[in-house]
Amino acid sequence: MKGNMGRFIAIVGIGLALMMPLRGAFADDSNDFKKLSAEWWQWALSIPTSVNPLVDTTGEHCMVGQQGEKWFLAGFFGTGSAVRTCSVPASTQFYFPVVNSVAFNTPGCADHPRRPWRNSAKMRPFS
Numbered sequence: 001m002k003g004n005m006g007r008f009i010a011i012v013g014i015g016l017a018l019m020m021p022l023r024g025a026f027a028d029d030s031n032d033f034k035k036l037s038a039e040w041w042q043w044a045l046s047i048p049t050s051v052n053p054l055v056d057t058t059g060e061h062c063m064v065g066q067q068g069e070k071w072f073l074a075g076f077f078g079t080g081s082a083v084r085t086c087s088v089p090a091s092t093q094f095y096f097p098v099v100n101s102v103a104f105n106t107p108g109c110a111d112h113p114r115r116p117w118r119n120s121a122k123m124r125p126f127s
Contacts, residue, residue: 062074064067073095
């Protein structure tokens with residue numbers, strides 16, 4: 001039985017190793033991620049709504065605000081999804097956040113009648 005378990009673990013280990021990418025697309029340092037994230041938000045929030053890639057559902061505005069060899073890819077604000085087509089220069093590096101949403105702590109917002117869940121007894125602040 002020990003022999004079978006050892007083989008099983010070896011097979012699972014080899015299978016997992018084969019599924020891992022040989023070269024990851026990771027920044028060298030967590031500070032690089034922080035910098036890229038800040039630059040992405042500056043890019044996303046600096047573009048007027050009429051041509052902002054975040055609200056573009058076709059990819060027509062994907063090049064707006066792009067500079068150099070690093071391009072930012074837009075997520076999608078709102079519900080649903082978008083399928084976009086965009087041509088980019090060769091050797092372009094991409095950065096995109098996994099989640100792109102923002103919430104502001106606005107005083108008095110919890111008492112708003114359209115947000116009854118905020119006043120729910122089930123919702124409690126972290127302590």
